[in-house]
Amino acid sequence: MRKATWISVSIAALAFVGMVDAAYVALHSSRGFLLPCGIAGGCDQVLNSPYSKVLGIPVAWFGLAFYMTTAGCALFAFFGFEQALCLSFVLVSAALGFTMYLVYLQAIVIRAFCDYCLLCALLVTLIFVAHLWSRNQFRGEEKFEP
Amino acid sequence: MNRSNDKKPSSSGRKPSETASRSLAKPLTALAALVVGAVAVAMFLVNRTGSESSPSAASPTASSNVATPDKPVITTEGWAKGNLSAKTVLVEFGDFQCPSCALARVKVDNLLKKFEKDLKVVFKQYPMPNIHRNAMVAAQASEAAGKQLKFWEMYEVLFARQNEWVNVPDALTFFLKYAVELHLDVEKFRQDMMDGEIRNKIFRDLLEGQVAQVRSVPSFFLNGRMMQAVKSDAEFEELIAQAIRTAQ
Numbered sequence: 001m002r003k004a005t006w007i008s009v010s011i012a013a014l015a016f017v018g019m020v021d022a023a024y025v026a027l028h029s030s031r032g033f034l035l036p037c038g039i040a041g042g043c044d045q046v047l048n049s050p051y052s053k054v055l056g057i058p059v060a061w062f063g064l065a066f067y068m069t070t071a072g073c074a075l076f077a078f079f080g081f082e083q084a085l086c087l088s089f090v091l092v093s094a095a096l097g098f099t100m101y102l103v104y105l106q107a108i109v110i111r112a113f114c115d116y117c118l119l120c121a122l123l124v125t126l127i128f129v130a131h132l133w134s135r136n137q138f139r140g141e142e143k144f145e146p
Numbered sequence: 147m148n149r150s151n152d153k154k155p156s157s158s159g160r161k162p163s164e165t166a167s168r169s170l171a172k173p174l175t176a177l178a179a180l181v182v183g184a185v186a187v188a189m190f191l192v193n194r195t196g197s198e199s200s201p202s203a204a205s206p207t208a209s210s211n212v213a214t215p216d217k218p219v220i221t222t223e224g225w226a227k228g229n230l231s232a233k234t235v236l237v238e239f240g241d242f243q244c245p246s247c248a249l250a251r252v253k254v255d256n257l258l259k260k261f262e263k264d265l266k267v268v269f270k271q272y273p274m275p276n277i278h279r280n281a282m283v284a285a286q287a288s289e290a291a292g293k294q295l296k297f298w299e300m301y302e303v304l305f306a307r308q309n310e311w312v313n314v315p316d317a318l319t320f321f322l323k324y325a326v327e328l329h330l331d332v333e334k335f336r337q338d339m340m341d342g343e344i345r346n347k348i349f350r351d352l353l354e355g356q357v358a359q360v361r362s363v364p365s366f367f368l369n370g371r372m373m374q375a376v377k378s379d380a381e382f383e384e385l386i387a388q389a390i391r392t393a394q
Binding site: 015016020072075081111 | 173176177180183184185187188189191192340
């Protein structure tokens with residue numbers, strides 16, 4: 001299997017988990033229910049804080065849109081449109097910056113952590129790392145081209 | 147990502163013209179399947195969260211505890227007043243920012259005066275932060291006061307002076323002021339408000355209310371049965387009197 005295929009599958013799988021995570025939070029919040037919170041225990045504080053919405057829309061919906069686009073890019077790359085990974089890389093870089101800001105808000109401003117947000121941050125980081133890894137791999141391949 | 151693609155055919159060996167004409171159907175179909183799958187899993191998890199602790203999943207150890215839509219299982223744990231060993235228990239799910247709950251407090255107090263020896267009233271937290279911005283922090287304040295054995299005192303103040311703090315951006319300032327007035331250890335009060343144990347307690351009450359189909363506040367449960375479509379205060383009082391008579 002080509003490296004691009006492996007990377008596409010990995011990114012699509014991570015994006016799938018991210019979609020489930022974001023959709024779960026978005027569906028819960030749309031019903032007005034609080035989420036059961038496991039390890040971190042601060043989901044209610046984080047998801048009801050003023051930072052939980054952008055332009056009146058819960059951040060979870062933006063997360064869902066991001067993961068859908070990322071999954072789309074990965075699938076396009078899987079089926080041969082490998083340039084789609086470039087778009088995905090730009091998107092993931094921006095998302096990583098935003099995610100770091102959200103983690104900062106949880107740690108310093110709200111002083112509570114939300115499991116689902118932390119999982120989201122982890123997934124964005126892993127997708128970013130997958131992109132970096134793939135870039136290094138392809139650069140390595142280029143060196144050996146005739 | 148793959149810079150070599152711009153210069154030579156893709157690694158699958160297809161020509162650029164073939165790449166251009168390649169069907170978009172496959173990736174779009176795969177994406178649709180992935181999205182549908184993810185949303186389906188999320189919906190399953192959302193529904194499972196409710197059903198895990200739903201009345202139907204509760205252990206039917208005694209026939210009187212079997213849950214039905216009309217009679218969900220409600221525990222009597224919580225902040226209680228009245229005769230704590232009374233057989234008739236009125237459970238209220240309330241939100242400190244809700245004006246109706248402030249009015250209900252007066253009615254409940256009147257009931258307790260009337261049925262002093264036969265009624266136990268339990269208050270459970272049901273803050274609705276989506277519509278009441280300071281409800282959650284008020285619930286935390288009441289629980290923090292409870293840690294210093296002054297829950298009911300804070301309950302009185304929060305409801306009686308609701309107008310002072312409902313629309314302010316920093317309700318905590320008011321709650322700290324109330325803590326001083328109630329002679330609480332303010333530093334401990336402040337720390338307890340942020341305590342995870344208190345948040346979890348509020349969350350447990352909320353979850354119990356959600357499972358019991360609480361849709362508005364205040365919601366009352368008389369001996370575990372939700373009081374619905376009660377038309378007047380007189381009817382409300384009569385139902386309680388009837389429950390007390392039955393218990394005797």
